[in-house]
Every structure is written in structure tokens, then in C-alpha cells.
Amino acid sequence: MTGTKAQPTHKRVRVGEYDVDIRTYGSGAGHIVLVHGLGASGRYFSRLVDELAKDSTVHTLEMPGFGSASTPHHGLDxxxxAKISCDALRAAGIGPAQWVGHSMGCQVVTEMALCAPDLVTSVVxxxxxxxxxxxxxxxxGLRLAQDCLREPPVINWILLTDYLRAGPRWYLRTMPKMVRHRLEERIGRVQAPVTLVRGAKDPIVPARWLRELAAARPGAVAVELPGQPHVCMYTEPAQTAALLRSAAHGQ
Structure with a gap:
């Protein structure tokens, strides 16, 4: 249930003391980079990857300390x-591409778009x-617990095992930096087209917050997926993939 139908190639890129693990699926003309959230890995993108890899080349990026990437000695904001992820993508020869973040990955992708605008075509x-x-x-933490009640059991299992793999020390070391980061002050500087997505039943991302972000980035497209929780790309992969394709074509 956690694997993808498409079989990946795996590359570990070393950037200073940090490892970034990149798995690539499919061989389509368009390139898409998927960036996970706090404590997660590329595994919860599996159903979305299966949809996207039908006509695109998809790269799941696992940041230092998460997924299969080793835990570094020094923390990161x-x-x-973002800087390490951009350096890894450049070293791997990936780009220009559509960059897609989920949860904390949205904050990282926004910073990536500011760090390396030449590598990104659109941001979701x-x-x-x-x-x-x-x-x-x-x-x-309370909102995350609330969302767990709305997610399918398989997602809760994937995330629990990913959290355990990352370890409480790295998770807790990163969380304050995630919380302090002000996405609403950064998103307006992104030059690439921006699409904002939330599940209508996502307690972590209220509709008011999505409106605030859309107002901070004139021209951004805001989309709500009816009935979906926080991990909407797993519960509704086909519709999410369609949104990504529309964003890639500026629709």
C-alpha cells in the first residue's frame, strides 16, 4: 500500500555535511519535484507519483534527516x-521543473524558489x-492529532513510521524553525506562478490562512479539494495530479 507502481532510480547527493536522497520515476518530458513535510518522506507521495509518472518525470526529494537521508550534526532552518535542496537538484541536473511542496515542504519550496528561480517553472x-x-x-501538534482522525489508517501508519525513522531529536529540533518561519512574508517574492491547495477538512490549514497567503501573492491561484484532509495528495491523487498539470500549463 505504501509503494508506487513506477520503479524509481535512487541517487544520494552530498552537499557539504548534508545528504539529500532523490528518487526519480517515469520518463516524461515535464519534470516535477515533490518535497515532503516535517518528519515525513517521499513515501506518502506514492499514489500521486503513480498518477504523475504516466506522462512526466517525477523526483521525490528527501531532505537531510528525513526519510532515508542521514541525520546531520547541525540543524537547518x-x-x-532550501539552499541544500537547490544545490542537490543542480548537482543532479534536475531542472527547470515544477516544484511541489506539502506542509512544511511548502515553506522549503518557497525558499527554494527565491534561492534558485532559474530552476523552477511553477510552484504548487x-x-x-x-x-x-x-x-x-x-x-x-494538536492540529496534527486532529487531522489523524480524518486520514486513512495507512497514512497514519506511513507518517508514524517516518516520524520514528527521523527520530524525536531531529523532529523537535526542526519544528520550532518551521513554526517561526513566516510564509506570508516570503511568498510575495516568488516570481514563478503559484498555486495554493488545501483539503476542505484540513484542520492544520484553515481556509482563512489560504486566503491570507493568496492575498500576499497577487496572481496566486487558490484551490480547495472538497472533503479532503491534510494529506490530500494521497486521498485524492487523480484530482491532485490534474491540479499540478493545470498549474504547469498556467491554467
Missing amino acids: MAGF LMGPTTNSGERHAVLQ
Whole structure:
């Protein structure tokens, strides 16, 4: 249930003391880079990858300390994760591409778009954190627990095992930096087209927050997926893939 039908090639890119693991699926003309959230890995993108790899080349990127990438000695903020991710993509020869972030990955992708605008064609932010009205680690933890009740059991299992693999130390070291990052102050500087996505039942990303982000980035497209929770790309992969294709073509 957690694997993809498409078989990937795996590349580990070393950037200084940091490892970035990149798995590539499909061989279509368009390139798409998927960036996971806090504590997660590329595994929860599996159903979306299966849809996208039918006509695109898809790269799942696992940032330092998450997924199969080794845990470094020094912590990173959102801009730090972004700089290393951009360096890894450039070293791997990936780009220009559509960049897609989920949850904390939205914050990283936004910083990536500011760091290396030449490598990105469009930006899609799914379930973007951190809601300005609840910028506190405890509140975010409560919202995550609330969302778990709305996710399918398989997603809760994937995320639990990914959290355990990342380890509490790295997770807790990264969370305050995620919470302090102000996406609403950064998104307006992104030059590439921006699409914002939330599941209508996502307690982590309220509709008000999506509207705030859309207002901060004139021209951004905001989309709500009816009935979907935070990990909307797993629960509704076909519709999410269609959104990504529309965003890639400026529709």
C-alpha cells in the first residue's frame, strides 16, 4: 500500500555535511519535484507519483534527516533546507521543473524558489504551514492529532513510521524553525506562478490562512479539494495530479 507502481532510480547527493536522497520515476518530458513535510518522506507521495509518472518525470526529494537521508550534526532552518535542496537538484541536473511542496515542504519550496528561480517553472503549495493564527508548536501538534482522525489508517501508519525513522531529536529540533518561519512574508517574492491547495477538512490549514497567503501573492491561484484532509495528495491523487498539470500549463 505504501509503494508506487513506477520503479524509481535512487541517487544520494552530498552537499557539504548534508545528504539529500532523490528518487526519480517515469520518463516524461515535464519534470516535477515533490518535497515532503516535517518528519515525513517521499513515501506518502506514492499514489500521486503513480498518477504523475504516466506522462512526466517525477523526483521525490528527501531532505537531510528525513526519510532515508542521514541525520546531520547541525540543524537547518527553512532557508537552509532550501539552499541544500537547490544545490542537490543542480548537482543532479534536475531542472527547470515544477516544484511541489506539502506542509512544511511548502515553506522549503518557497525558499527554494527565491534561492534558485532559474530552476523552477511553477510552484504548487499543498497544505501550506504554518497558519499565522496558530504559530505555536503545541497548537500545531494538536492540529496534527486532529487531522489523524480524518486520514486513512495507512497514512497514519506511513507518517508514524517516518516520524520514528527521523527520530524525536531531529523532529523537535526542526519544528520550532518551521513554526517561526513566516510564509506570508516570503511568498510575495516568488516570481514563478503559484498555486495554493488545501483539503476542505484540513484542520492544520484553515481556509482563512489560504486566503491570507493568496492575498500576499497577487496572481496566486487558490484551490480547495472538497472533503479532503491534510494529506490530500494521497486521498485524492487523480484530482491532485490534474491540479499540478493545470498549474504547469498556467491554467
